[in-house]
Structures are given as structure tokens and as C-alpha cells.
Amino acid sequence: MEASGLEDLEEIDTIIAELEISQGKGNVILCVVNSPAYREKIIQVLQRRFSTNVISVETGEQIIRTLKEQDFKSVDVLIWIMPEEPTEDLLNTLNNFRELFYDAKIPNLVFYNQAFSEEVIRKAPDFWRYRGNYYELKEAERGMAFEALETLATPFSYQDKEDLLRRKRINEYLLERVRDKEEKADILLELGVIFYYSGDLDKALEYYEKALELNDELGMKEGIAAVFGNIGAVYFTKGELDKALQYFEKALKLNEELGNKKGMANQLGNMGVLYFTKGELDKASGSYKKALKIFEESGIKEGIATLLGNIGALYFTKGEPDKALEYLRRILGLHDEFGSKESLAKNFENIGVVYSAKGELNKALEYYEKALKIFEEMGSRIETAKTKVNIGDIFAQKGDKERALEYYREAKDLAAGSYVFEFVSKRIKELKE
Amino acid sequence: MPKATNLIGAYNNFVVEPLKTEEEFRDFYVERPKRTPSPIEELKDRIENAESAKKYIFLGFRGCGKSTELNRLSRLIDKEHFIIVSYSIREELDVSDFDFRDFFASMALKIYETAEKEVDLETDIEEDFREFMMHITKVSEEDVTRYSETGISFSKLILLKLGREAKTWEYVRKELETKISDLIEKLNWLILEVESKSTKRIVVIVDDLDKLARGEQAENFFYKNYGLLIQPNCFVIYTFPIPLAFNPYYENVRHAFDVDIILPHFPVRDGEKRINEENFSFFKGIVGKRMDLGLIEEEALKDAILSTGKISEFISVMKDATIKAYRNERTKITQEEVGKALEKLRRTYDRTLTEAHKKRLLEIYEKKEARDENTSDSTSRDLLFSLTAVEYEDEEGWWCDINPLLMPLVEKWKQAD
Numbered sequence: 001m002e003a004s005g006l007e008d009l010e011e012i013d014t015i016i017a018e019l020e021i022s023q024g025k026g027n028v029i030l031c032v033v034n035s036p037a038y039r040e041k042i043i044q045v046l047q048r049r050f051s052t053n054v055i056s057v058e059t060g061e062q063i064i065r066t067l068k069e070q071d072f073k074s075v076d077v078l079i080w081i082m083p084e085e086p087t088e089d090l091l092n093t094l095n096n097f098r099e100l101f102y103d104a105k106i107p108n109l110v111f112y113n114q115a116f117s118e119e120v121i122r123k124a125p126d127f128w129r130y131r132g133n134y135y136e137l138k139e140a141e142r143g144m145a146f147e148a149l150e151t152l153a154t155p156f157s158y159q160d161k162e163d164l165l166r167r168k169r170i171n172e173y174l175l176e177r178v179r180d181k182e183e184k185a186d187i188l189l190e191l192g193v194i195f196y197y198s199g200d201l202d203k204a205l206e207y208y209e210k211a212l213e214l215n216d217e218l219g220m221k222e223g224i225a226a227v228f229g230n231i232g233a234v235y236f237t238k239g240e241l242d243k244a245l246q247y248f249e250k251a252l253k254l255n256e257e258l259g260n261k262k263g264m265a266n267q268l269g270n271m272g273v274l275y276f277t278k279g280e281l282d283k284a285s286g287s288y289k290k291a292l293k294i295f296e297e298s299g300i301k302e303g304i305a306t307l308l309g310n311i312g313a314l315y316f317t318k319g320e321p322d323k324a325l326e327y328l329r330r331i332l333g334l335h336d337e338f339g340s341k342e343s344l345a346k347n348f349e350n351i352g353v354v355y356s357a358k359g360e361l362n363k364a365l366e367y368y369e370k371a372l373k374i375f376e377e378m379g380s381r382i383e384t385a386k387t388k389v390n391i392g393d394i395f396a397q398k399g400d401k402e403r404a405l406e407y408y409r410e411a412k413d414l415a416a417g418s419y420v421f422e423f424v425s426k427r428i429k430e431l432k433e
Numbered sequence: 434m435p436k437a438t439n440l441i442g443a444y445n446n447f448v449v450e451p452l453k454t455e456e457e458f459r460d461f462y463v464e465r466p467k468r469t470p471s472p473i474e475e476l477k478d479r480i481e482n483a484e485s486a487k488k489y490i491f492l493g494f495r496g497c498g499k500s501t502e503l504n505r506l507s508r509l510i511d512k513e514h515f516i517i518v519s520y521s522i523r524e525e526l527d528v529s530d531f532d533f534r535d536f537f538a539s540m541a542l543k544i545y546e547t548a549e550k551e552v553d554l555e556t557d558i559e560e561d562f563r564e565f566m567m568h569i570t571k572v573s574e575e576d577v578t579r580y581s582e583t584g585i586s587f588s589k590l591i592l593l594k595l596g597r598e599a600k601t602w603e604y605v606r607k608e609l610e611t612k613i614s615d616l617i618e619k620l621n622w623l624i625l626e627v628e629s630k631s632t633k634r635i636v637v638i639v640d641d642l643d644k645l646a647r648g649e650q651a652e653n654f655f656y657k658n659y660g661l662l663i664q665p666n667c668f669v670i671y672t673f674p675i676p677l678a679f680n681p682y683y684e685n686v687r688h689a690f691d692v693d694i695i696l697p698h699f700p701v702r703d704g705e706k707r708i709n710e711e712n713f714s715f716f717k718g719i720v721g722k723r724m725d726l727g728l729i730e731e732e733a734l735k736d737a738i739l740s741t742g743k744i745s746e747f748i749s750v751m752k753d754a755t756i757k758a759y760r761n762e763r764t765k766i767t768q769e770e771v772g773k774a775l776e777k778l779r780r781t782y783d784r785t786l787t788e789a790h791k792k793r794l795l796e797i798y799e800k801k802e803a804r805d806e807n808t809s810d811s812t813s814r815d816l817l818f819s820l821t822a823v824e825y826e827d828e829e830g831w832w833c834d835i836n837p838l839l840m841p842l843v844e845k846w847k848q849a850d
Contacts, residue, residue: 014760021441021759092529096644102450121785125819126644129496129745130449133753136781279773319784
């Protein structure tokens with residue numbers, strides 16, 4: 001989600017720039033968004049900047065009448081929301097009355113889903129050709145589930161915020177008492193990680209710098225490599241991708257010198273995530289596959305699973321859901337061997353996300369429910385909450401508002417104190433509206 | 434529309450609409466390459482020097498600049514001697530559902546609209562025409578009076594009903610089942626009246642007939658009724674759906690018209706992948722007219738030209754790259770932005786292609802020709818129509834290739850094949 005969030009943010013920012021500079025002129029900007037809730041969020045952002053007229057489209061006649069008969073003098077942007085199903089009437093209208101959008105003399109932003117978009121390209125090619133620009137926003141497709149795949153490879157886990165705070169207190173306490181420099185270096189590193197996960201990136205960087213200094217003093221190359229990787233992760237999260245890449249490369253080089261296969265694979269995996277975020281999918285694919293190979297050669301099953309997941313996500317982003325499923329299913333096969341329940345559940349969830357994007361909602365539900373069962377057994381509150389949000393989304397898409405709300409509410413109760421809480425609260429609010 | 438000196442101006446100058454106004458032509462029009470010139474000058478000469486009223490069909494793929502060239506023709510023809518009636522069928526009728534009867538009714542009304550402005554029509558001719566049109570559309574005298582009070586003219590009212598009311602089409606089609614020759618006769622009376630009184634000849638340009646939505650509808654219109662299309666006694670230029678030109682019937686129909694004029698795509702690379710400098714310069718000229726060339730890195734421009742090579746797509750990519758550069762706070766468009774714009778479009782096309790499409794595109798890529806296997810196979814036609822395959826004309830004659838944008842996908846498709 002971090003990555004898709006950043007990517008979308010850039011796209012939305014570009015849409016705003018485009019609407020800004022098309023003020024007072026006809027323009028047609030097409031925007032593919034699958035999730036109505038996400039679309040509403042975008043519209044709300046735009047409405048803070050522009051005076052808009054939002055039209056939920058039902059028929060072609062409605063488009064013609066609106067464009068021909070209305071006066072848009074006090075409106076900056078016309079926002080059109082196309083229905084889920086592209087009808088022949090709508091496609092014909094778009095194709096044959098495309099000029100009307102330009103005649104309105106204000107920019108038009110047209111929202112529709114992926115299926116609608118593909119039908120426009122095939123069956124309303126003249127409208128498609130008349131676009132000023134188009135965007136494909138990913139949030140709805142990748143959802144919350146892919147977040148797990150994009151977490152950078154930092155060897156650290158925690159249950160919740162409380163857990164994290166406790167670990168912070170312990171490490172700070174130890175830092176004051178420990179005299180052993182190697183031990184101290186490890187504590188500094190872990191404190192950096194704790195601040196990283198708490199979202200205090202500058203503080204994290206501060207500790208990593210201290211850890212680096214100490215490791216350097218001690219000549220502990222392995223420690224230096226680990227710190228480099230973690231500093232890279234901080235810059236990555238800050239969005240300073242070039243700087244992040246420099247650190248991942250430094251870490252990779254050191255790990256290569258040390259012959260540390262796992263470290264090499266971890267850094268290659270990080271670089272893959274970084275390229276993926278930059279949208280350089282071929283480079284991402286290259287890094288992921290190199291990392292996968294190393295993990296396979298070293299027999300590190302967990303690493304293999306993570307990389308298979310990442311490659312699955314990559315194919316998913318490239319619009320090749322079947323290939324994505326192929327990789328994600330390979331993880332299921334691996335699972336009996338290394339048996340992490342959590343990763344199995346996350347994988348089920350990711351398969352659900354792919355099916356959801358393919359529009360196979362029942363299949364998606366089937367996998368989400370498998371994931372849910374495991375997360376509940378594990379007592380993993382946040383993951384359970386996230387899965388419930390995904391299930392709620394499916395019911396929302398199916399038009400079963402009540403069941404969607406039921407799942408969202410359950411998720412909200414579980415998610416208190418985490419970012420999922422805010423996320424799900426918004427979902428509930430949007431659904432109620 | 435001054436030439437842009439910054440990225441905001443450039444963004445707004447990259448418009449995909451056809452050129453229309455004098456200002457737009459003055460500022461943005463670029464002469465087509467000398468080896469594949471616009472056929473419009475020749476068509477203008479043909480019309481101005483013809484002894485009798487001829488009928489022409491005008492063909493061109495989507496996005497190759499047809500409407501711009503037809504708008505140019507309207508501007509070039511000598512107005513001292515000709516009256517131009519130029520309109521888009523899409524503005525008057527429902528393109529997804531009209532037939533030759535609605536079409537002739539609309540053409541008659543467009544000519545009547547012009548006639549009213551140009552000359553004082555003989556009362557008999559005018560009344561006869563109006564009564565006939567009211568009869569076939571079931572529009573009453575009261576309707577006409579009521580609407581004229583709100584500023585809607587007779588022809589506008591009937592065109593509105595014809596374009597928007599299913600009930601009116603039904604009347605018209607039923608009535609004209611047996612009376613189409615009556616309508617064409619009245620149409621020809623109008624033409625004669627206008628031409629004799631104004632001492633000018635009428636040239637009708639019907640744009641967007643090539644956009645007929647359904648294949649069967651297009652075939653019925655052009656193949657079953659082409660005999661009617663040549664009956665109006667004025668010059669008519671019909672835009673013609675290019676997929677129909679790949680149909681064996683085309684040869685029969687083509688000869689009924691005086692000439693078929695094709696506006697070709699021209700390749701930026703030849704079959705051997707060498708850059709065609711003249712064609713390349715044409716695309717560069719499009720950018721150079723719209724913005725200062727200092728606003729784009731030379732290599733970035735080259736990438737955009739070599740990866741698209743058809744006008745509307747090229748302009749779209751430039752527009753997208755421009756907004757990306759603006760957002761990146763650059764002073765000029767770089768290869769990164771052009772690359773991203775191209776990749777986005779490429780991925781979108783790739784997703785819409787079926788396995789059968791990809792297989793055929795690979796064949797087109799290898800053989801440089803696009804043929805369907807038999808009359809029931811329309812894969813190549815669909816690809817040409819959607820512009821994922823492109824037909825070119827250059828010194829080597831006519832040949833086909835896949836859209837240059839898709840070239841980077843060839844290896845991937847081959848592996849999957």
C-alpha cells in the first residue's frame with residue numbers, strides 16, 4: 001500500500017495540475033478507478049481545490065442534455081461518474097458526441113472502472129482518441145493486502161503499538177547499561193528499527209547513524225551492511241528513492257564481499273521493491289528474480305515465499321493477473337515445508353485481491369475467508385481487521401451494504417490504535433453516505 | 434494560439450481536436466511530406482474544374498487527420514463559385530442507428546438550411562419541400578410555429594427530431610420506403626434552384642460517415658444503396674469507413690464514384706527500420722508549431738515520434754509527457770516523461786488485445802501485410818481499425834506493420850506464443 005499510495009498520490013497530483021492548467025478550456029481526462037469509495041476520496045480532494053459539478057451518469061441522453069443545455073459558468077471542473085456496466089447507449093454517446101465535452105469550455109474528468117475503460121478503447125475509439133489524458137489508479141486493485149509484500153526486508157516483528165513501545169523502553173534501558181560495544185551496536189540498530197516502525201524516521205536515521213559509526217569503528221562489515229540496508233529503507237519510506245537505492249546498493253556490495261547470501265537476496269529484494277515503486281517494472285523484475293534465485297539456491301523458504309509474492313504483485317500490476325496467480329499459488333505449495341501460518345494467510349489474502357481485481361468476487365471471498373480463519377486463530381488483530389476490510393469491500397462491491405458494514409465495524413473494533421482504524425472509519429462513513 | 438514558450442502553454446497547444454478555424458490552421462497546420470502529400474489540393478482542383486457534379490469517397494484511418502483535411506478543403510474551395518455545405522453526420526443523426534432514408538432526409542435539410550441563407554427560394558419549391566418533410570416526419574404546422582417562436586428554424590426542428598426521436602425515424606423510414614425517389618427529386622430541385630439563382634455550385638462534405646458504428650449498418654448503407662448516393666445533383670464528398678475497403682464488394686462500389694481518395698498514414702521508419710527523415714520532420718514540425726523546440730530534449734522528441742508515428746496518438750503522448758514534465762518541475766520535457774507516457778499507453782493497449790490479436794500482430798510484424806484468412810475472419814480488419822496495426826504508404830508502396838508503440842512487446846508475445 002505504501003508503494004501504491006505513493007504512486008497514486010503522484011498521479012492525483014498530476015490530475016490536479018492538469019485540471020489547473022486547463023481552466024477555462026475544454027479537456028477530457030479519463031480516470032480508471034475500480035473502487036467507488038476510493039473514487040469518492042479522490043473527488044473530495046478535488047473538491048477542495050475546484051468548484052465541481054459531479055454527474056452520475058445513467059444514460060447517453062443525460063450526457064448530451066447536460067452538455068448542451070447547462071451553463072457551467074460557475075464551475076471549474078465537470079466530474080462524470082460512469083456506471084459499472086458500459087452500455088451500448090453510453091459507448092455510442094461518448095463516441096459520437098465527444099466534441100460536446102470540449103464545447104463545454106471547462107475540463108471534464110471522467111471516472112470509470114477497468115472493464116468500462118477496455119470497452120471504451122474497443123467500442124468508442126473516437127472518444128478514446130479525443131482524450132486529453134488518462135490515468136489508471138491502482139489502490140482498489142491492490143488493496144490493503146499487498147502491503148505485506150512490500151514491507152522491506154527488515155528482520156523485525158512486533159504485535160502492536162504497545163509491544164513496540166515496550167521494546168523501545170527495554171532497548172533504551174539496555175543502551176545505558178551495556179558496555180559491550182558490539183552489543184551496543186545491535187541495540188542502536190534495533191532502536192533505529194523501532195523508531196522506523198513508529199514512523200519517526202528522523203529519529204530512526206539518528207540511531208542508524210550511531211550504529212553505523214560504532215560498527216565502522218569495530219570493523220563489523222556485516223553490521224555495516226545491515227545498517228546500510230536499514231538506512232535505505234528509511235529513505236525509501238521518505239520517498240527519497242535515489243538516496244535509498246544508493247544505500248541498498250552499498251549494502252548489496254558489502255554482502256557480496258562477505259559472501260552473505262541472505263543479505264544479498266534481502267538487498268536485491270529491497271531494490272526490487274524500490275524499482276517497483278518507481279514504476280520501473282522490468283528492473284524490479286530483474287532484481288526480484290535474482291533474489292529469488294539466491295533464496296532458492298540457499299534453500300531459504302521464507303525468502304522464496306516473499307519473492308514469489310513480490311513477483312506475483314509485479315505481474316498483477318503489469319495487468320497479468322493469471323501470471324500473478326501462478327506465482328502466488330507456488331507459495332501455497334511451499335508452505336507445508338516452512339509452515340509460517342502468517343505468511344500462508346497473507347498469501348491467501350493476496351490471491352483474494354487478484355481474484356477481486358479480476359471481478360471474480362466469490363473466488364476472492366473464498367480466499368479472504370481462508371486468510372481470516374488463520375489470522376483469527378493466530379489472534380493477529382491488525383491482520384484480522386485488514387482481512388475483514390477486504391471482505392467488507394467484496395460485499396460493498398456486491399451491493400450488500402449491510403454485510404459490508406458488519407465486516408467494517410468488526411474490523412474497526414479490532415483495529416483501534418492502528419492506521420487501519422482510520423482507514424476503516426472512512427470506509428464506514430463513505431458507505432453510510 | 435501563440436507558439437508556447439513554457440510547458441503550460443505547450444500542454445494547452447497539444448489539442449487532439451481537428452483543426453478548424455483560420456487561426457488554428459495558420460498557427461498549427463503542417464504541410465504533409467512531399468512524397469505523400471495531402472490529396473486535398475488535388476481534390477480541390479478536381480472539383481473546381483469538373484464539368485458535372487461528381488461524387489467522391491474519402492478514406493483514411495482513425496487519427497490520420499481526415500477531418501482536418503476536410504476542414505481545409507472547405508477553406509480552400511473558391512467561394513466565388515461554390516457554396517459549401519459541410520457537416521458531420523454525428524451532429525445530426527444517431528450514428529449507431531441511421532439508414533440511408535434518414536441520411537437523405539438530413540442531407541436535404543442541410544441543403545435547405547443553406548438555400549434559405551443564399552437565395553430567395555421559389556415559393557412553390559419551398560412549400561413543396563416543407564410540406565413533404567412535415568408529412569414524412571409527422572411534424573405539424575403548429576409545431577413549426579411554436580418552435581420558430583423560440584428561435585428554432587424549420588430545418589433545425591426536423592433535424593432535432595430526426596436525430597433524437599425514435600418515433601420520427603420510424604415515420605420517416607416507413608414513408609420513405611416507397612418515397613425515397615420523391616425525396617431525392619425534391620432535393621435536386623432545391624439544388625437546381627440554389628445553383629441557378631446564386632450562379633454557384635453546391636459542394637456537400639459529409640464527415641464522419643466512416644464512423645458508422647456497426648459493420649452491418651455500414652455495409653447496408655454503402656453497399657446496398659450506393660446507387661442512391663450518386664443521385665444528388667451536386668458535388669458530394671462521402672467519408673468512407675475504411676474496414677469496408679477491405680471487403681471484396683469495395684471494388685464494385687468504388688467504380689460508381691468518380692474517384693476514391695485516400696489519406697495515408699506515412700511511416701517514420703521504412704520496412705528496413707531506417708528513419709524516413711522527411712516523415713520524421715513532419716512530426717517534428719507539429720511540435721515546432723505548437724511550442725518552442727527548446728522545451729523538449731531532442732532525444733525525448735525522437736522517442737515520441739519513433740514510437741507513435743500517427744498524428745492523434747503522437748499529440749496525446751506529447752500532451753501526457755508535457756504534464757508530467759510540468760509536474761516534475763522541469764524546464765523541458767525529458768526522455769523519462771516521454772518514456773512513461775509511452776509505457777502507460779503501451780500497457781493499456783497490451784491489456785485490451787486478445788491472444789488471437791497478438792498472434793495476428795506477430796504475423797503482420799513478420800510479413801508486413803495484414804490479411805484476414807477468409808470473409809468471416811475480421812481479426813486483421815479489427816486491428817487496422819483500432820490502429821494496433823497500421824497501413825502505410827511510402828516509396829515502397831502500401832505495406833502494413835504493427836503500431837510502433839507495440840514494438841517492445843513483440844519479444845514478449847513471441848515467448849508466450
